[in-house]
Amino acid sequence: MESHREPTLADVAQAAGVSLTTVSRVLNNRGYLSQETRERVAEAIAQLNYRPNQIARALHGKSTHSIGLIVPTVALPFFGELTEHVEDFLADHSYRTFVCNSMGKADREREYLDLLVSHRVDGIISSAHNDGLADYSSIHLPMVSVDRDLSPIVPNVRCDNEAGGRLAAEHLLKRGARRPALLTSRTGIHNLREKGYRQVLQQVGIEPVVLTVDFNTPNSERPGLIRERLDLVADDIDAVFATDDLAAAQVMEWAAERDLRIPDDFKVIGFDGTVAMQHALPALTTIQQPIAKLARAAVDLLLNRIASSTTASSDSKQPSEPRKDPQAPSPMPVRLLPGRTA
DSSP states (O other), X not given: OOOOOOOOHHHHHHHHTSOHHHHHHHXXXXXXOOHHHHHHHHHHHHHHTOOOOHHXXXXXXXXXXXXEEEESOTTSHHHHHHHHHHHHHHHHTXXXXXXXXXXTOHHHHHHHHHHHHHTTOSEEEEOOOOTTOGGGGGOOSOEEEESOOOOTTSOXXXXXXXXHHHHHHHHHHHTTOSSEEEEESOOSTTOHHHHHHHHHHHHHTOOOEEEEOOTTXXXXXXXXXXXXXXXXXXXXXXXXXXXXXXXXXXXXXXXXXXXXXXXXXXXEEEEEOOHHHHHHOTTOEEEEOOHHHHHHHHHHHHHHHHHHHHHSOSOOOSOOOXXXXXXXXXXXXXXXXXXXXX
16 A cells, blocks of 8 residues: 655655755755755655655754744634734745634633644744733743733734724714713723723713623623623613724614614724724724734734844853833824714
8 A cells, every 4th residue: 555654854865866964955055066966856855745844843943934823713803814914924934824713711822832832833923812821931932912911021012002992982072972881801901992991081071881791702692791781881871982893893783772873872983993894894983903014013023033032142041131122112003994883
């Protein structure tokens, strides 16, 4: 029976009629070799469909040209669009992307971190939302986060969430809302969109109404919980700023069930402004993040950190004090995407 094993370096050497050392030198572009020899090896590689063992290369100190990307789930429009851009930009630099959906589970995120480290990826981009996960501090790989504070020494690429919160609240008030509520995933000092919303309401003397449905709530339960939260304050609010566009869409459904006319009786504004949501809900007024720019900044920053770690001296044994990474970019501007819901 014919074997279906993967071809090895020895197979390439035999097919090309050269030594293992010669094949290795061709693959690593080392030493003088005639053009004829290079072509014979390249032809053998093509005929055999030989793929270098990336983990073995890593064990010899070589790059695997692979990056790990951890997100909650690509099913959410923001993370789906972010993943698309990150993969595209990395491919432009000949990097493969391992996409890991943590599904909001800390244990799964830990397992993916172990998997990525064991596969010797060159670096990691994380945008998962499991708070207080200490595992990242033990990973000695170049890392960048997107809209997540992992560590003081891991740069966080994000939009200006606080300015976005202010812009959303100001727009609702400008359009006539007098009792706007905030619908968000988690409340607290790390929620900068909430901070911006509260600043605006405080300035005009309006008491904030903050409703929460946890980010990691299963999709099947999320609409029901949003309706429950809104029902509790239905008589006290006339608008909602939802900190993601899917939540804004569910607020619109709730308003329709109550025969509230949007935007006359009730106003809704979202956050993210993904291409998918613009197609699905073109009427939605939202705050748009520069998702492609966030992805490019994260990729460029990670590749710079990989290059720096490769060229940095390994002789320095003294650990440095944790500090803010000097390369961390400033929060990127957001913009109001006008619609017909606010």
